[in-house]
Amino acid sequence: MSATLPALLDPWQAVARGASLGGVLALTDLPRLRDFLVAEAIEGATPACFQITFRRDQAGRPVVLGWVRAVLPLACQRCLGVVEVGVDVAIRLLLTPEADLGRDTPEPYEPLPVIDDRVSPVAVVEDELLLALPQVPMHPAGVCSARVHPHGLDRPGPDEAARERPNPFAVLAQWKRDPGNRT
Numbered sequence: 434m435s436a437t438l439p440a441l442l443d444p445w446q447a448v449a450r451g452a453s454l455g456g457v458l459a460l461t462d463l464p465r466l467r468d469f470l471v472a473e474a475i476e477g478a479t480p481a482c483f484q485i486t487f488r489r490d491q492a493g494r495p496v497v498l499g500w501v502r503a504v505l506p507l508a509c510q511r512c513l514g515v516v517e518v519g520v521d522v523a524i525r526l527l528l529t530p531e532a533d534l535g536r537d538t539p540e541p542y543e544p545l546p547v548i549d550d551r552v553s554p555v556a557v558v559e560d561e562l563l564l565a566l567p568q569v570p571m572h573p574a575g576v577c578s579a580r581v582h583p584h585g586l587d588r589p590g591p592d593e594a595a596r597e598r599p600n601p602f603a604v605l606a607q608w609k610r611d612p613g614n615r616t
Contacts, residue, residue, distance in 0.1 A: 438454060438456060438458075438554055438555065439554065440553060440555070441551040441552065441553055442551070442552060442554065443550050443551065443552075444487060444495065444497070444528050444545075444547055444550070444551075444552040445495065445528070445547075445550065447487035447552075448487045448488060448489060448495040448496075448528065450487075451486070451487065451488050452486070452487045453484070453485070453486040453487075454483075454484075454485050454486075454554050455482075455483060455484035455485070455499075456482075456483065457480040457481065457482050457483075458480055458481045458483065458555065458558060459480045459481075460475050460478045460480065460481065460503070460505070460506075461475055461476070462555070463481070463555070463558075463559045463562065465559055465563060466505075466559050466562050466563055469505075469507065469563075469566055470505060470506050470507060471506045471507065471508050471515045473515075474506035474515045475506065478504065478505075478506050479503070479504050480503075481501055481502065481503035481558065481562060482501070482502045482503070483499065483500065483501040483502070483558045484499045484500055485497055485498070485499035485524060485554060485557060485558070486498050486499055487528075492539075494527055494528075494539075494542075495527070495528040496525070496526060496527055496528065496542060497524060497525075497526040497528065497545060497552075497557065498524060498525060498526075499523075499524040500521070500522060500523055500524060501520070501521075501522050501524060501558050501561050501562060502519075502520065502521045502522075503519075503520050503562055504517050504518070504519050504520070505517070505518045505519075505520060505562070505566070507566070507567070507570035508570065509570060509571050509572050509577060510569050510570060510571055511571045511572060511577045512572065512577045512578045514572070514577075514578060516570050516571060516572050518566075518567060518570055520562060520565040520566075522561045522562070522564075522565045524557070524561055525541050525542050525543065526542060526543055526544070526545035526557070527539070527542035527543070527544055527545060528545055528547050528552075529544040529545060529546055529547060530547055531546060531547065531548055534546055545557065
């Protein structure tokens with residue numbers, strides 16, 4: 434476990450040493466992720482916890498393994514209030530030199546591009562959190578403060594809409610009942 438997180442490190446040396454980094458990162462320190470979070474809720478949010486290890490796998494490939502956990506304050510797409518989304522992501526990355534970026538990456542890894550023999554541990558953690566964001570964050574059903582109809586948000590269904598509009602044939606029904614109105 435590292436006491437201070439380096440801004441950049443040489444991943445090949447980190448693999449050779451079997452370096453392990455871990456700790457917490459404030460959500461305010463993750464600028465790309467911050468753009469997706471509810472600004473008013475970021476300051477009081479719990480920091481992201483992570484652990485990453487640089488090593489060689491059983492096949493001798495240089496990999497980064499670990500995890501990241503966070504509770505992200507996102508905007509509910511139903512009520513626009515804050516919904517806290519828990520994220521727990523396994524990190525399985527294959528260190529990939531710039532020249533090898535077009536090649537297939539073996540399962541279960543995703544490629545981690547190594548440009549100029551440098552990698553940012555903070556960027557690795559932030560990337561994993563960005564990839565874990567839900568497409569449509571929402572409170573669970575019944576918890577959201579928005580009024581939801583079965584046919585859409587605050588929109589009446591076909592039966593409700595018909596009850597709300599006056600029937601244009603109501604006048605004809607009245608004529609049918611009163612035979613003296615026929616001309």
